[in-house]
Amino acid sequence: MTKLRAIVLAFVMPALAHAEGSSPIIQAVVQDHILPRYETFANEATKLADAAQSDCRVNSAPLKASFNDTFDAWIGVSHLRFGPSEQDNRAFALAFWPDSRNKTPKSLTRFLVDGDPAGLSAEAYQEVSIAARGLYALEFLLFDDVVSTIGDPQYHCTLVQTVTQDIANNARAISTDWDNTYANLMMHPSESGPYRTDTEALQEAFKALYTGVEFTKDTRLGRPLGSFNKPRPKRAEAWRSGRSLRNVEVSLTSLRDLASVISADHPGVAARLDNAFIYALDIAATQDDPTFANIADVQGWFEVDTLRQSLEAVREILADELALALEVTEGFNALDGD
Template structure:
């Protein structure tokens, strides 16, 4: 380190006047993040219980519990940092998009081998990430190709193992958030965030990437191109949840955006108006599996929904981003 030379900051902009981010960070954690993870762990607990009570794929109680728990996951699925990223927990809950069909392969592999991993939660947690989580459970409950693969007993064990694994993961996230919350609300030496600005930027990134994922992937993947729509690529289409995921994620992101813009009423109003438009469009679609991507008339309305999400993204990046000290760097934002 003898030759270590630290040049003066040659060209860094005058840093934005130090602002107290504390109240917004605290409110976002206490009102947006912690209750949502608590709801997820409650719902996943109920799902694991339901699978224990009745592991039949067509069981109405099990399916209802699956829907409630999946709803709760989608409502936190934009919070991809901290406890969600430890040990690939988020992917273990939701391995999607599955472009190479790893989930059915993993499930068929377990069933064909009658893999004993289903008997131990620790062992199951070591199996392929693609055969775990909500999308694996969806295929076991709704995909006819798994309705008679292997024995009834093994399928039952597998469904229970997946549900228990979801519950363990959800609880681990919820538990970790209890301590990680202070990392966001008290940035500094004992936190991965060195300042309130950095903590705000993490939340802003969650908003922006959440919008991007919902617009480009949840909608974009089934849309494909006009000439080649891909309705079979819609997220959770087997249980007809594709549009619901768009709606739920927009509702969660709207709440996050409201918190982040709390100090700037005009920006908050712009964002809220844009979210309102997008959510209204989503609710008016009446196309649960987004099958309409393949029909010109219905596709047009899905394109309009995607455009309204892009409109929110534009407001977030041009209005909200600059207030949070987000560098508008040409290269830093490029990601290439």
């Protein structure tokens, strides 16, 4: 019996030691940052689909309110571009932006003019172009002066219901996969999983943080800013629904939370990083145009550029201090390909 017990322990103890040695930082990233935010997103998306079933008209106040709640929840996870969000292009199907070739309004126009039967079923709609799916497509359907009025009103209404149900299905699929599979894979690295070590899992979390900051700085702010001589306010994210500044603020708030978790073992860096986030959020709070349309004026351009520069300070702390403290690199994230 003693010999058998020794043999069993020889196999079991290494596995137990590995589980017990799982990084507290990664545990916190998954349990306190990722899982609750994806659950919130899935719940809000379900409410959005329900709101569209109740009233799918473009002037429905409850529908537009639910749209904003769901968009908030999406922005809160939009930097987490790895794992379940990348399966079957789910994240791109939820958020096809930037759209430099205007594929979204073109695709939606074809659906609305032709009355395409694929627009009548969420199951069929998951096979259509990602440009016609997700929150940015829904924004066009509800807020764009042209797209919101095209075609038969009943078909338009049904298409809104289809798009919202497709969003809800995708959101729930991502949340479920995190709960059922990917959370454990990230918290307990193994040779057969996507992460072989805690360091690799930490690298993934840091990449999400770094590229999230970079995306907000260079894309959410940089695209509409353009250059001083040629600003492009119509390139701002979600300007039709008045969410351009809101998306920056929600993103920074969520990224600040992730930064606080990842940097917890390095209090000096954590304090400097959090102060940089607070400064950026304070500057965002002083902005007076929710769509960044004011960057067409000299003063407005400099005000928004000051916000962008504050994010550069955050990025520098991440690259020059936190990455070194964690012994990781910026790496590559799916947002880099947007």
